[in-house]
Amino acid sequence: MRLSGIFSGVDRHFLDDLSRAGVVGLHMVSGIIAGTAIGYGLDVWLDSFPWCSGIFMFLGIVSGFRNVYVDAKKLTANRQKDETERK
């Protein structure tokens, strides 16, 4: 009576994919927001207005793309694992 009822009918990788795919879009945006927030905080602290905001916003955009890249790589790995398991 363990797993059987709820989860085993569903593929384990499917649940992993589901939760990753559900946040891919948000990951890209939240990277930018977090980067900008850190940069603005540093600007207020160091009184250097446009510099830290600009640099960290750029870093945020890069990290947003990196998050999506990592998610996509994991999704591909899961798909390949599924295919090898099926064979």
Place this chain on the structure above:
Amino acid sequence: MEHPVILSALFGVPEEYKHVFYTWLAMAVLFAVGFLLRGRMKLVPTGLQNFMEVLIGGLEDFTVATVGEEKGRKIFPLLCGIFLFILAQNLLGLLPFCDAPTANVNTNAAMALFVFIYYNYVGLRSWGPKYIKHFMGPMPVLAPLMLPIEVVSHCARPLSLTLRLFGNIRGEEIVLLLFFSMAPLASTLPSYFLFLLAKCLQAFIFYMLTMIYLQGAMEHAH
């Protein structure tokens, strides 16, 4: 738009602190279930015990299958607690006279920050100073560039955890209120089924992401 009749107002809780009241209510429900079941555990489970065993046993098997035997069992109590707690909080939103505490951004931020601190603590404890390798990227040459990028992307994690849960639950609450003011019962009843699914899914995604972050902190860097 305000909730028409609400339990926290009967207890004299001010409007701005009602999410705290409902968080405690969710905890009370979970504690009550725990104490109720602890007293009369049976070898052959029936009713509530059966349900909780299937839920927790299923989650444990799933965690162990994903993270690995030793590590999975170690982090499972936290993960299961998070899942049940968020599920109870989300489902409170569907009860009449109640409101989901997760529809307030503060509740979610508290949980997401806890997860953020905890997975970094677990990483530091399992790797010591070598934990910084998780932030350096695959190539040592690119490390100075990757370090700030990784720090920003780690800081983005609690943000995305918070906003996703908040946006979903808050949106559902608003839709329910709007539907209820337009056509009570006829329009809210069908949407209950959809929202029941969505709320379970949101709790599961929070659990799943916490597991992914903990796993990332515990395994080898790249």
